[in-house]
Amino acid sequence: MSTKQQEKDFLAHYNVHDHDIPLSCVDVVIFTIIKDQLNVLITQREDFPFKGNWAIPGGFIDINQDKDIEQTAQRKLKEKTGYDAPYLEQLGATGNNTRDPRGWSLTVTYFALVNADNVVFGKDSCWCELNDGGIIQEKLAFDHALLIKDAFQRLKNKTQYTTIALHVLPPKFTLSELQKCYETILGGKLNKSGFRRRIIKSNVIEEIKGESKQTATRMAQLYRKSDDELHFYLREIYPTFS
Amino acid sequence: MSTKQQEKDFLAHYNVHDHDIPLSCVDVVIFTIIKDQLNVLITQREDFPFKGNWAIPGGFIDINQDKDIEQTAQRKLKEKTGYDAPYLEQLGATGNNTRDPRGWSLTVTYFALVNADNVVFGKDSCWCELNDGGIIQEKLAFDHALLIKDAFQRLKNKTQYTTIALHVLPPKFTLSELQKCYETILGGKLNKSGFRRRIIKSNVIEEIKGESKQTATRMAQLYRKSDDELHFYLREIYPTFS
DNA sequence: ATTAATAGTGTACTAAATGCACTATTAATT
DNA sequence: AATTAATAGTGCATTTAGTACACTATTAAT
Known part of the structure; x- marks a missing residue:
């Protein structure tokens, strides 16, 4: 059998679920400025885990709906803000076995900058002020406080140059x-x-x-x-x- | 039933494999300089897909072995170079439905800088020169040529400041x-x-x-x-x- | 009319680059 | 032994793009 045919067979029988693999999400830190204060969009979780807690917008990559991760981020952003063309930049990936009680979890974080006037809130969302350290007052789900802190640092750095x-x-x-x-x-x-x-x-x-x-x-x-x-x-x- | 108990039940019955999820890998672009030329470490793939083709070191996150993605990257680096404490930095995540014939695939790319003298090759690995554009001559598996190009750009930028x-x-x-x-x-x-x-x-x-x-x-x-x-x-x- | 506050400009100073010329050292050449 | 070539290392004039601060312009409120 040719290598090409072998590869074809291999692919035909390949099953993602034969392996233990991480959960994969995309999260978006959305910044705006309101009354000379930096704010971040947070939203109340509808499902377990952390049901009812505040979190930044995000969720699983929908491999049937999203052709790439940028599209997942855009989708999340659109759902929560109605916003179409903001500044959107990938911050990086965080993946470990502690951040999500469901198991080993990998998230790609994006950060967005929007003008507050253009935002149409989805339900259960609101703006939350950042204090000096970039840490939000509310208790946030997962490691979202850390993601916000990192995004804030990146925003600060990029603002300098x-x-x-x-x-x-x-x-x-x-x-x-x-x-x-x-x-x-x-x-x-x-x-x-x-x-x-x-x-x-x-x-x-x-x-x-x-x-x-x-x-x-x-x-x-x-x-x-x-x-x-x-x-x-x-x-x-x-x-x-x- | 209390919310806390509900959450516990939810987690007890949660199964990653109930959903369609992407493959998750980590890839590492390893740079060095040999005879005043920038080189990248490439390795020959042992398995399908792209069996026998050249690729940069990488592979699945092993959720039983790696506690986080940085550890996955370190492990890949160690396997291919014997190198322990190089400069290692996360480049970013690439995820889409075209880069891997097995299906929707997400990879977190790292780039490393090593001193060539300290490298002990694993089998099937070698250095490959970069030309001006940063593109390698060989035909590489997946989107690895693009990952190298992006890593090279990051390296150039960081070298400037x-x-x-x-x-x-x-x-x-x-x-x-x-x-x-x-x-x-x-x-x-x-x-x-x-x-x-x-x-x-x-x-x-x-x-x-x-x-x-x-x-x-x-x-x-x-x-x-x-x-x-x-x-x-x-x-x-x-x-x-x- | 005066005051207060912010918009907007001009200029001296400064930090840290570039560009280029110079001196120092040593192997190779004659 | 003297000369040459090449790279190591220094010094200084110039340029760029910041900071610091003082100044003028405009307009609402007093």
């Missing part, structure tokens, strides 16, 4: 609003003129000619994103905490 | 050798005095007092790592390609 914070803003925004987002994520103050020079030079936003917005004191120029791609800076920016 | 390249060197090395590693990975030339200032200032290496090495022309000071942790620079270094 990319234009990622643009993705929490509505379509039109002022430079001060953008700076405030950076400061909220980083937990410190940025220098105004330096920040503006940096953002303008990176070419990721453009003035909306003739449109401005009344702030508490005076008019401010409105801007829009000119590109949805992240811009990577060669240097990090860092806030002062004084 | 961390001290990662230290991990391909033997315990004692000269600054020129270190610079050459950086240049090999980046595919360009670095400025000598700038490179030295940067490395020295980062405090990750130290002179071995009184030890030097004869190079092609003259003696060169030997250094050792003073820390196995990566140092992250605030600015990227970038090579010239002239």
